[in-house]
Amino acid sequence: MEYLMFCFVFSCWVKFANCVYSTDAPQAPAPIPKDKLLVLTVATEETDGFLRFMQSANYFNYTVKVLGMGETWKGGDVGRSIGGGQKVRLLKEAMEALADQEDLVVLSVDSYDLVFSGGPEEILRKFQQANHKVLFAAEGLIWPDKKLAEKYPAIRSGKRYLNSGGIIGFAPYINRVVSQWNLHDNDDDQLFYTKMYLDPLQRQTLNMTLDHKCQIFQNLNGAVDEVLLKFGTDRVRVRNTVYDSLPVVVHGNGNTKIYLNSLANYVPNTWNYELGCSHCDDDIVDLSQLKEYPNVLVGVFIEQPTPFLPEFFKRLLTLDYPKDKLNIFVHNNEVYHEKHIQKFWQENRNVFNTFKVVGPEENLSQGEARNMGMDICRKDATCDYYFSLDTDVMLTNRQTLKLLIEQNRKIIGPLVTRHGKLWSNFWGALSLDGYYARSEDYVDIVQRKRVGMWNIPFMAHVYLVKGSALRNELKERNVFVLEKLDPDMALCRNVREMTSHREKDSPSPESFHMLRPPKGVFMYITNRHDFGRLISTANYNISHYNNDLWQIFQNPVDWKEKYIHQNYTQIFTENYMEEPCPDVFWFPVFSEKACDEIVEEMEHYGSWSGGKHEDKRISGGYETVPTDDIHMRQIGYDKEWLHFIREFISPITLKVFSGYFTKGYSIMNFVVKYTPERQAYLRPHHDSSTFTINIALNNKDTDFQGGGCRFHRYNCSLNSPRKGWSFMHPGRLTHLHEGLPTTNGTRYIAISFIDP
Structure with a gap:
């Protein structure tokens, strides 16, 4: 009897095993090969943001195709109003040639305000896990029509609303989405995708969904508090603490571009604790290989009584740079300092290539004087660099000018701080009203515990600007005057948000929509060397003899x-x-x-x-x-x-x-x-x-x-x-x-x- 019972149990177990391991059982889909992923992005100009995007894409070996390079942008100022339809039109044209490639996965992303935090294999794996044909990025804020909020499908958790800055899907399905576009370049791309997604029939037919929990796409707008950096041995990730996810695509949409710049100082491999700065020596200028040194206009600004001014001029004189390549422009707003300038000029007027002084009798404001200095370089085709230097900066490093030129950035300043204090010449973040806010890494940068080059939202006192940038991206004059801001804040805001004005060939009112996307020229501070210090000008009493x-x-x-x-x-x-x-x-x-x-x-x-x-x-x-x-x-x-x-x-x-x-x-x-x-x-x-x-x-x-x-x-x-x-x-x-x-x-x- 026991033997018969054993045989019965054994035969049941065999049947169960055959069922479990049967070749007819569902199998996990094979991973999509990474060469089946194509990244499509729209960029009409090679801005600093675009170059950063490509740098992160190249780090992970993404295959990227850029759409619209060299075209006139007609999609409006998408950062401040509706627009962006030109992106859909370009994507529609590109997809016509890809529509029949059923195994091709297309990733459509923005470029000016976006970086990759992970590679193709990861993004394809997460896309497969989503088990949909088309996946849109999601965010917690609805744009551009808040009235559509109630039409969105209810979800238990996650971000509910569609964002058009990131789309991934199989090529035939992406083609079916964008082929429906029949609007104008200045119509809103996000509204187009939103209405399609909110149509239940379209959503089901095209098998669309949103990346509700930021597995692939992390939109920063409204989500800055959810995000922090996760440092690894080889690279740095962005982590969403709400959903415990590691997004692959980080998008600084809306007013979060400054925060994205801060994250991109680390992500994906810009800086980490083990290797330090990974890109500081990329594209550097080797001055020793040049036939002659670049011409530099040095703008010196004396806007208030300043201690140790003769010592400042001595340090300027001892900069290790050919003096025949230096042109000096001095704006002095203080009668007290005329004796110091006169003495320095008399002793060194033949040392520099040119030496021009604008004194207090001209009655120029700070903004006007700084515009004048920058404009001298802008108008002179032989001016290779403009070096702005306030007299409260004591450059103790004689190589400062050479070191800044070698870094080959459009705008870069050396870190200088007040002795024994955290006061410096840069801000690591901005408050909501556009003033100072302390970034998480500010103290470490000031104390040189983190050494590198840092993309920052504000700098003052001392910085180097490429002459070519002044004649192109920064060609608009009067950059130091803006609303009620002081000159330094006005400059930095203009640089961060620099946007081309109406195209010359489009003078009509409709040309508002001909605005290009903000150029967003990046400003860098470097603390790779000890450059010097800031002196305090507060409470400087000039009633004494010395x-x-x-x-x-x-x-x-x-x-x-x-x-x-x-x-x-x-x-x-x-x-x-x-x-x-x-x-x-x-x-x-x-x-x-x-x-x-x-x-x-x-x-x-x-x-x-x-x-x-x-x-x-x-x-x-x-x-x-x-x-x-x-x-x-x-x-x-x-x-x-x-x-x-x-x-x-x-x-x-x-x-x-x-x-x-x-x-x-x-x-x-x-x-x-x-x-x-x-x-x-x-x-x-x-x-x-x-x-x-x-x-x-x-x-x-x-x-x-x-x-x-x-x-x-x-x-x-x-x-x-x-x-x-x-x-x-x-x-x-x-x-x-x-x-x-x-x-x-x-x-x-x-x-x-x-x-x-």
């Missing part, structure tokens, strides 16, 4: 470069100091420029004390050992001087007086003037300080004779022949000292009694 002296807080790096001795850092790296007397240390601290300007500032103030005992400037009103001096407080420099002590003197104190930690505090800070006629020497005394610094502000034997300091306890004298050098010594008890007579000329020293 105003840059007061910039120690606002622009500490530039202040240090100008005023601190070039060998100062060697004090710590190479023990670059001397000890001429016991516990008297001698070291470099001020540059010659600092010494000269401090002396000039004091003489400009002019109220020297006269070396009298009665002194209302100090507590008690009586000075035991008076000098002929001016206090730092009198010229409004006491806070700056104390900061100088803490930043540059205190570290030396720690080095030479081991175990003593100074507060860097001083009440008595002053410049002393020794002359045989007024006060030639100072009698022996102790200073009311823990330690004292004494900085020589001019040169012995050149500016004066005699002078120096004698320490009685050690019978040791210091003649102080070195301008800008300071000696430091204890103030009380051990270091009784006197000022030796100045026998001729005028001797200046800066004194501080520290930690009284």
